Amino acid sequence: MFLLSSFLSSEDMTILQDSFLPLLKGVLSYTIPLTLISFAIGLILAITTALFRISGIKVLSGIARVYVSIIRGTPLLVQLFIVFYGLGNLGVEALKFEPFVGAIIAFSLNTGAYASETIRASILSIEKGQWEASSSIGMSYLQSLRRVILPQATRVSIPPLSNSFIGLVKETSLASTILVSEMFRKAQEIVATTYTPLLVYVEAGAIYWVICFLLSVLQGKIEKRMNRYVKT
Amino acid sequence: MINMNNISKQFGDLVVLKDISLQVEQGKVVVIIGPSGSGKTTLLRCLNVLEQPEEGSITIDQQTLKFSEKVSKKEIREFRRQTGMVFQTYNLFPHFTAVENVMEGPITVQKVAKAKAREKAVDILTKVGLHEKMEVYPYQLSGGQQQRVGIARAMAIDPKVMLFDEPTSALDPELVGEVLQVMKKLAAEGRTMVVVTHEMSFAKEVADEVLFMDNGMIVERGEPSVLFEHPKEERTKQFLKLIKQ
Ligand SMILES: Nc1ncnc2c1ncn2[C@@H]1O[C@H](COP(=O)(O)OP(=O)(O)OP(=O)(O)O)[C@@H](O)[C@H]1O
Ligand SMILES: [Mg+2]
Numbered sequence: 103m104f105l106l107s108s109f110l111s112s113e114d115m116t117i118l119q120d121s122f123l124p125l126l127k128g129v130l131s132y133t134i135p136l137t138l139i140s141f142a143i144g145l146i147l148a149i150t151t152a153l154f155r156i157s158g159i160k161v162l163s164g165i166a167r168v169y170v171s172i173i174r175g176t177p178l179l180v181q182l183f184i185v186f187y188g189l190g191n192l193g194v195e196a197l198k199f200e201p202f203v204g205a206i207i208a209f210s211l212n213t214g215a216y217a218s219e220t221i222r223a224s225i226l227s228i229e230k231g232q233w234e235a236s237s238s239i240g241m242s243y244l245q246s247l248r249r250v251i252l253p254q255a256t257r258v259s260i261p262p263l264s265n266s267f268i269g270l271v272k273e274t275s276l277a278s279t280i281l282v283s284e285m286f287r288k289a290q291e292i293v294a295t296t297y298t299p300l301l302v303y304v305e306a307g308a309i310y311w312v313i314c315f316l317l318s319v320l321q322g323k324i325e326k327r328m329n330r331y332v333k334t
Numbered sequence: 335m336i337n338m339n340n341i342s343k344q345f346g347d348l349v350v351l352k353d354i355s356l357q358v359e360q361g362k363v364v365v366i367i368g369p370s371g372s373g374k375t376t377l378l379r380c381l382n383v384l385e386q387p388e389e390g391s392i393t394i395d396q397q398t399l400k401f402s403e404k405v406s407k408k409e410i411r412e413f414r415r416q417t418g419m420v421f422q423t424y425n426l427f428p429h430f431t432a433v434e435n436v437m438e439g440p441i442t443v444q445k446v447a448k449a450k451a452r453e454k455a456v457d458i459l460t461k462v463g464l465h466e467k468m469e470v471y472p473y474q475l476s477g478g479q480q481q482r483v484g485i486a487r488a489m490a491i492d493p494k495v496m497l498f499d500e501p502t503s504a505l506d507p508e509l510v511g512e513v514l515q516v517m518k519k520l521a522a523e524g525r526t527m528v529v530v531t532h533e534m535s536f537a538k539e540v541a542d543e544v545l546f547m548d549n550g551m552i553v554e555r556g557e558p559s560v561l562f563e564h565p566k567e568e569r570t571k572q573f574l575k576l577i578k579q
Contacts, residue, residue: 229425231421231423231425232425232427234384234419234421234425235419235421235425235426235427235487236427236438237384237414238382238384238414238417238418238419238421238488239418239438239439239443239487239488239490239491240411240414240415240439240443240444240491241411241439241442241443242407242411243407245442245443249438249442250427250429253429254428254429257429330471331428331429331430331471331472331473332428332473333473
């Protein structure tokens, strides 16, 4: 604070302080819920998609492949616009989403596709001997998956999934374009009245950075816990 | 106890087991020897149905699988529970402690209560000399200790037959003894065992019968003293000369 005030005018300081609460509100009521809900749904989609991909059943792996290809091959912004403006314009009541819901749908679909590739790779990285050992004591495919393969695959996938999660925190700023009042939209609204874009956008950026920093600390803790059973 | 009838197995065009028949009586220990690629592992894996033969049938105790007919996954699982498999590379579950590795089969497959499964696992681990290593992860164990956990894990599902695929060949020489000792103990208890190994001393001391496999066939079989000292077949003689060196 002291450091900042030495090269910011007192007017600037007031703007920073006044905008902090609205920005924080954007974080707490939209940025964080949007991230958490989308990531949770996305993970379920991702695990399902990964299992479809490795199922060896043509129809299922085909569906998974097409889904991943479409999502990875199109910009997230376009996906958001299709879900919110595109579907909303069809005249079908059920497809008119609240901005927040539309954002959750788009982000979940997006996370699901990317994370499914991560999860698929980590399942495939588990040695064949683990499947055989679990089969040999009588486990079914699903039991092996649940008790032996997925727990180990989880460890492998924590670093890349953390990347996706941290990425998602920042990508929620795109929801500003479909009228979700998350932090970045709040920042834009503030700038529209104060005309201090540098100041307020840097402030918003700093808040994103703090969130991501805290998340990477958390990631370190989770990794440490997950690595308890491997030689370091 | 085991009755293998006319088992044939191929991978693509490669015929790995050619019309193999094999009987093992209850309580007997059969050792299989043979050159690399002769099909020893595949034979054991067929007994555990990790591989499905194209032809033939296997009976263990009362249960029979006929491979010329379609067998369901459930049938295979049921059948598989009669054999306990010990792998060359241990294949322990790295995310479980020693005792959890042993409890896993009873808990997940046999639906035994956790406390009871633990009690049993502790008993078995004590028997294989690992009562002090119960709560450690596999990476904290030596190869010999890991393999003994592997044996304990296989025993925990109360199999009627124990299958060992070169259980000591990945071990440093000084660790081989402790694993063989556990296996001798099991044999002395009257367990039915099929063991792929090139440990001649073990075979001589413990085996009731030794099979020599080559090229997907059982070339010769007999009591260890007879087969090792007076082999009839030329290929057996050559192979024994090789491993005695
Ligand atoms: N999954 C598989 N796919 C294709 N070929 C295989 C497969 N498993 C084994 N084989 C082949 O089958 C033959 C027998 O293999 P197997 O592992 O049973 O031999 P082995 O007697 O156990 O040899 P070793 O002493 O080296 O362990 C080999 O030629 C091997 O390459
Ligand atoms: Mg082998």
